[in-house]
Amino acid sequence: MTARNDRKSARATADLVAREANVSRVAVSRAFNPNASLKPEKRDRILQIARELNYTPDMAARSLVTRRSHLVGMIVPDVCSPWESQEIDALTTALQAEGFATLLFKAKADFSMDQTLLTYMRGFNPDSVIAFTENVDADVLSGFLDRAVPIYVSYDDGAQFAGTSSSLYDRLLVRQRDGIEQAVALLQGYGVRRVAYLGGKRQSLANRERELMITKILVERGMQPPTVIDGDYTYDTAYRATLDLFRVEDGADAIFAANDVGAFGAIDALRHDLGLSVPGDVSVIGFDDIPQSHWKAYNLTTVRIDLEDRVRALVRLILRRLRNPDDGPLTETLGTRLVVRGTVG
Amino acid sequence: MTARNDRKSARATADLVAREANVSRVAVSRAFNPNASLKPEKRDRILQIARELNYTPDMAARSLVTRRSHLVGMIVPDVCSPWESQEIDALTTALQAEGFATLLFKAKADFSMDQTLLTYMRGFNPDSVIAFTENVDADVLSGFLDRAVPIYVSYDDGAQFAGTSSSLYDRLLVRQRDGIEQAVALLQGYGVRRVAYLGGKRQSLANRERELMITKILVERGMQPPTVIDGDYTYDTAYRATLDLFRVEDGADAIFAANDVGAFGAIDALRHDLGLSVPGDVSVIGFDDIPQSHWKAYNLTTVRIDLEDRVRALVRLILRRLRNPDDGPLTETLGTRLVVRGTVG
DNA sequence: TTGTAGGCGTTATCAT
DNA sequence: ATGATAACGCCTACAA
Numbered sequence: 001m002t003a004r005n006d007r008k009s010a011r012a013t014a015d016l017v018a019r020e021a022n023v024s025r026v027a028v029s030r031a032f033n034p035n036a037s038l039k040p041e042k043r044d045r046i047l048q049i050a051r052e053l054n055y056t057p058d059m060a061a062r063s064l065v066t067r068r069s070h071l072v073g074m075i076v077p078d079v080c081s082p083w084e085s086q087e088i089d090a091l092t093t094a095l096q097a098e099g100f101a102t103l104l105f106k107a108k109a110d111f112s113m114d115q116t117l118l119t120y121m122r123g124f125n126p127d128s129v130i131a132f133t134e135n136v137d138a139d140v141l142s143g144f145l146d147r148a149v150p151i152y153v154s155y156d157d158g159a160q161f162a163g164t165s166s167s168l169y170d171r172l173l174v175r176q177r178d179g180i181e182q183a184v185a186l187l188q189g190y191g192v193r194r195v196a197y198l199g200g201k202r203q204s205l206a207n208r209e210r211e212l213m214i215t216k217i218l219v220e221r222g223m224q225p226p227t228v229i230d231g232d233y234t235y236d237t238a239y240r241a242t243l244d245l246f247r248v249e250d251g252a253d254a255i256f257a258a259n260d261v262g263a264f265g266a267i268d269a270l271r272h273d274l275g276l277s278v279p280g281d282v283s284v285i286g287f288d289d290i291p292q293s294h295w296k297a298y299n300l301t302t303v304r305i306d307l308e309d310r311v312r313a314l315v316r317l318i319l320r321r322l323r324n325p326d327d328g329p330l331t332e333t334l335g336t337r338l339v340v341r342g343t344v345g
Numbered sequence: 346m347t348a349r350n351d352r353k354s355a356r357a358t359a360d361l362v363a364r365e366a367n368v369s370r371v372a373v374s375r376a377f378n379p380n381a382s383l384k385p386e387k388r389d390r391i392l393q394i395a396r397e398l399n400y401t402p403d404m405a406a407r408s409l410v411t412r413r414s415h416l417v418g419m420i421v422p423d424v425c426s427p428w429e430s431q432e433i434d435a436l437t438t439a440l441q442a443e444g445f446a447t448l449l450f451k452a453k454a455d456f457s458m459d460q461t462l463l464t465y466m467r468g469f470n471p472d473s474v475i476a477f478t479e480n481v482d483a484d485v486l487s488g489f490l491d492r493a494v495p496i497y498v499s500y501d502d503g504a505q506f507a508g509t510s511s512s513l514y515d516r517l518l519v520r521q522r523d524g525i526e527q528a529v530a531l532l533q534g535y536g537v538r539r540v541a542y543l544g545g546k547r548q549s550l551a552n553r554e555r556e557l558m559i560t561k562i563l564v565e566r567g568m569q570p571p572t573v574i575d576g577d578y579t580y581d582t583a584y585r586a587t588l589d590l591f592r593v594e595d596g597a598d599a600i601f602a603a604n605d606v607g608a609f610g611a612i613d614a615l616r617h618d619l620g621l622s623v624p625g626d627v628s629v630i631g632f633d634d635i636p637q638s639h640w641k642a643y644n645l646t647t648v649r650i651d652l653e654d655r656v657r658a659l660v661r662l663i664l665r666r667l668r669n670p671d672d673g674p675l676t677e678t679l680g681t682r683l684v685v686r687g688t689v690g
Numbered sequence: 691t692t693g694t695a696g697g698c699g700t701t702a703t704c705a706t
Numbered sequence: 707a708t709g710a711t712a713a714c715g716c717c718t719a720c721a722a
Contacts, residue, residue, distance in 0.1 A: 011491045013715060024693050029717060037691060054488065059468040060405040060414065061715035064698045069405065071448075079434035080636070082425065089424035093451045101469060103416075104447040106438045123404040124446060143399065146356045235640060268641035291425070295580060296613035297642040358699060369709050374701060382707060406699035409714045 012055035021049045032057050063125065072100045072318065073126035073148070075117070077107045077133050081233065082261065082290040084132055090311040091130070098319065100127070107133045118144040128318045142167040149321050151314065155209035170317045170330040172310070174206075176213050179303035179336030183256065183285050184217045186301075186344055192253040192283060196245055197226040198266055200233040200258035207233075207258050210287065214256055227252060231262050238265030239273075246274050253282065254344070260286035260293050263300055267343065279345040289339050299342040310334055357400035366394045377402050408470065417663065418448045418471035418493075420462070422478050426578065427606060427635040429477060435656040436475070443664065445472070452478045463489040473663045487512040494666050496659065500554035515662045515675040517655070519551075521558050524648035524681030528601065528630050529562045531646075531689055537598040537628060541590060542571040543611055545578040545603035552578075552603050555632065559601055572597060576607050583610030584618075591619050598627065599689070605631035605638050608645055612688065624690035634684050644687040655679055 014028040021028070023046060030036035031046035050056075063069040072095055076084055092102040105121055108114065121129075122144055129148045131141065141150045151170045156177055187195065197214055200207035215225045227249070229241045238257065242265065245251060257263035263286030270276040270284070278284055286293060289304035313332035320330055359373040366373070368391065375381035376391035395401075408414040417440055421429055437447040450466055453459065466474075467489055474493045476486065486495040495514045501522055532540065542559055545552035560570045572594070574586045583602065587610065590596060602608035608631030615621040615629070623629055631638060634649035658677035665675055 015715085025715090026693065026717080027691095030692090033717085039691065042691090056464050056467045058409075058470065058715055060408045060470060061698090062717070063405045064403075064409065064700090064715080065717045067698085079437065080427065080430040082427075082430075085425040085427075085430035085433075088430075088449070089451065092424065092449050096451055096465075101466075102449040104433070104437050104449050106434065106441055119401050120441075121446075122401045125403065125405060235636075239641070264640065264642070272641040291580075292637075295609065296584070296617040297609070360699080370699090371701080371709060372707095374699095375708085378701085384707065387707090403699055406714090407701070409699080409716090410701045412714085 012050075012053040014055070014057070017046065017050050017053055017055050020053065021046050029057075068322075069125045069127055070100050071103045071124055071126045073103045073105060073121050073124070073129040075105045075107050075121070075129065075131045075133055079104070079106065082292060083259065083288050086290065086307055087132075087311065090307055091314060094311050094315045095318070098315065100318075107131075115140075115144075121145075127322055130314065130318075142169065149325075151317055153206070155206065156213060168329060170321060171332070172313055172317065173331055173333045174305065175333060175335050176210060176303070177217070177336075179305075179338050180210070180213050181217055182338035183301075183303055184214070184221060184223075186338065186340065187254050187283060187285070188221060188223065190283065190345060194224065194250075194252045194254070195226045196252035196255045197228045198238055198241060198255055198257040198262050199228060199231045200262065202230065202232075204233075204258075210258055226256065231258060233259050233262060235261050235265040235268075238262035239269045242266040242269035243273060246270075246276075251282075255282060255284045257284065257286050260288045260290045260300060260302055262286070263302065263343075264292070264298055267298055267300070279343050283344040285344060293339075294341065301341045301344045302339055303336050304339045305334065305336050357395075357398040359400070359402070362391065362395050362398055362400050365398065366391050374402075413667075414470045414472055415445050416448045416469055416471045417445045418450060418466050418469070418474040420450045420452050420466070420474065420476040420478055422452045424449070424451065427637060428604065428633050431635065431652055432477075432656065435652055436659060439656050439660045440663070443660065445663075452476075460485075460489075466490075472667055475659065475663075487514065494670075496662055498551070500551065501558060513674060515666055516677070517658055517662065518676055518678045519650065520678060520680050521555060521648070522562070522681075524650075524683050525555070525558050526562055527683035528646075528648055529559070529566060529568075531683065531685065532599050532601075532628060532630070533566060533568065535628065535690060539569065539595075539597045540571045540599050540601055541597035542573045543583055543586060543600050543602040543607050544573060544576045545607065547575065547577075549578075549603075555603055571601065576603060578604050578607060580606050580610040580613075583607035584614045587611040587614035588618060591615075591621070596627075600627060600629045602629065602631050605633045605635045605645060605647055607631070608647065608688075609637070609643055612643055612645070624688050628689040630689060638684075639686065646686045646689045647684055648681050649684045650679065650681050 014025050017028045018025045028046055030038045031043045059070060079085055095102060103124055103126055105117060107117060126148055129145055129150055149168055149170055153172045153174060155174050195218060197211055199211060211228060218225055229245055231237050231241055255266045257266055263284050267278050267284050270278050270282050276282055286300045286302035289302045293300040293302050313334055317330055317332055359370050362373045363370045373391055375383045376388045404415060424430055440447060448469055448471055450462060452462060471493055474490055474495055497514050498517045498519060500519050540563060542556055544556060556573060563570055574590055576582050576586050600611045602611055608629050612623050612629050615623050615627055621627055631645045631647035634647045638645040638647050658679055662675055662677055
């Protein structure tokens with residue numbers, strides 16, 4: 001009889017709901033928009049009928065006119081690495097609570113950002129974009145995304161973008177100094193002399209800044225600059241690099257890894273291949289404090305970046321920018337601190 | 346002068362490109378649609394101008410009329426668990442290559458699927474939906490997603506949906522028997538008598554089916570059914586459960602874990618807390634074969650589900666369904682096999 | 691508070 | 707091969 005009894009309605013539209021409720025199409029629209037003025041009982045009735053008809057406003061149609069897609073793009077080189085996956089998880093949860101959905105894109109593993117991907121993503125009109133890939137030029141990115149302002153992660157004194165770019169971008173500033181300083185102090189306290197820095201991907205900004213900061217602090221404290229060994233944030237590379245360090249090179253008293261997973265590789269190489277004890281013979285410190293770091297097999301001492309803080313800061317940036325699109329550059333700051341477990345001593 | 350010289354064009358539309366190229370708006374549309382007929386040189390010229398104007402077709406507007414959003418929804422309870430994150434990564438890569446973007450949603454960790462989330466997701470009109478959460482009724486899901494047909498993962502004899510549901514859904518069938526049989530044979534070969542099954546989340550279908558299959562095969566081979574201990578797929582719970590098994594209960598000769606991460610927890614509890622050797626005193630077998638399983642600290646013998654195969658199968662299901670929306674139920678099958686490393690002996 | 695008219699950017703249909 | 711026209715489903719004006 002009525003539309004309610006339709007066999008399997010392809011998709012209920014606002015018109016259908018309106019007809020069923022004897023109101024205009026606009027009233028239905030208003031019923032779903034909390035700010036719009038509508039007699040409460042009327043709104044309730046409409047929402048009730050909408051539920052019966054299994055109607056939900058079409059975001060695509062809505063975004064066409066409101067110019068808001070409620071989509072946040074995330075460009076990730078590697079979803080499965082523990083740190084990134086944690087962050088994706090937390091961000092998605094937080095954004096979902098604010099009414100945004102996560103649109104996930106995979107960049108090439110080599111941190112390059114090809115224009116094809118950007119062009120492709122652009123079609124979806126994300127309201128905001130979080131790029132885990134660091135070496136995208138701000139100009140390139142904001143040239144491609146009109147209504148979105150990119151967010152970059154930078155480090156400590158990181159003035160790397162200043163002057164370089166005329167584009168607008170927001171910034172998450174990570175103060176690595178605190179955590180690294182605590183780590184170096186701890187090592188120094190145990191009489192460590194020769195520190196090796198086991199790097200992450202060379203193109204990675206985080207990696208470069210970590211190396212710089214560690215070197216700086218070692219020197220400030222009257223210690224030798226670190227032996228730098230190349231890595232790429234993976235377990236396997238870290239494992240081999242550690243083997244080389246001790247078989248081909250002169251070894252070290254302590255290894256400072258660019259991330260926790262790399263530290264795991266170093267620990268396993270030391271223990272299971274080189275027959276060395278951690279922390280007895282060699283101390284190891286990681287970076288990130290991922291959940292695996294407290295697993296008994298590693299029990300890693302590491303520099304922690306608080307994930308919750310980080311996500312909250314990112315969400316704040318996104319929401320502030322969305323509410324005030326014409327504001328100047330926005331910045332949020334984030335600290336780090338050492339978590340002491342059992343791999344230094 | 347011309348539109349090309351605009352300061353910062355808010356967003357180039359097809360109309361703009363059309364005007365610039367002295368063609369109709371429809372021609373621009375066709376230029377971006379490879380199947381549409383258009384004189385090659387004309388298409389090239391249009392695409393060239395589009396590039397200059399930084400124009401990309403608007404997916405929202407397009408989906409409004411084509412009824413294809415090119416969005417694939419993924420509902421995940423936990424993005425950071427290694428197996429899920431791997432799968433998300435691989436699926437996103439594969440789908441991206443086919444022109445689909447991943448729309449990520451977080452479900453509650455308790456595997457419940459609230460209607461709020463479904464309603465919310467519906468608004469985005471995903472062309473397809475992959476739910477990692479297993480206990481959603483097929484009727485509920487397909488009732489909510491009109492143009493999407495849900496995909497379920499089922500196991501071996503898994504007739505769990507048959508008859509229960511009248512809704513259309515596609516199926517990925519995982520044949521666990523092969524891998525589990527090889528695992529049991531290996532244990533039996535080493536003289537293992539008392540096997541414990543360290544479970545995953547109780548609501549999880551995969552977990553129930555694994556328990557059933559292991560029990561079945563043990564009995565078939567004349568062995569005792571396993572001692573079943575509760576877990577939830579996490580390291581910490583597995584760790585504590587293993588402690589209980591050996592301190593409060595009678596222990597076991599071998600632990601078969603519902604997933605690799607659980608196996609890690611068991612191994613660490615045995616080695617670092619109970620002072621037992623793996624595999625000397627107790628053998629451990631996992632399930633999944635995540636990358637961490639080959640890390641030296643664990644070097645886990647485990648039942649492998651090939652990720653590449655799995656993703657390919659899922660993508661095939663999605664694409665077949667998209668091309669032939671009215672087909673009957675689709676099914677893909679997936680095998681498992683044992684990967685022998687160092688935790689059985 | 692409510693309804694009418696118009697348009698968001700694209701593709702499908704039907705012409706030519 | 708190409709172009710005019712009419713949707714797609716919704717929201718923002720504006721008017722009542």
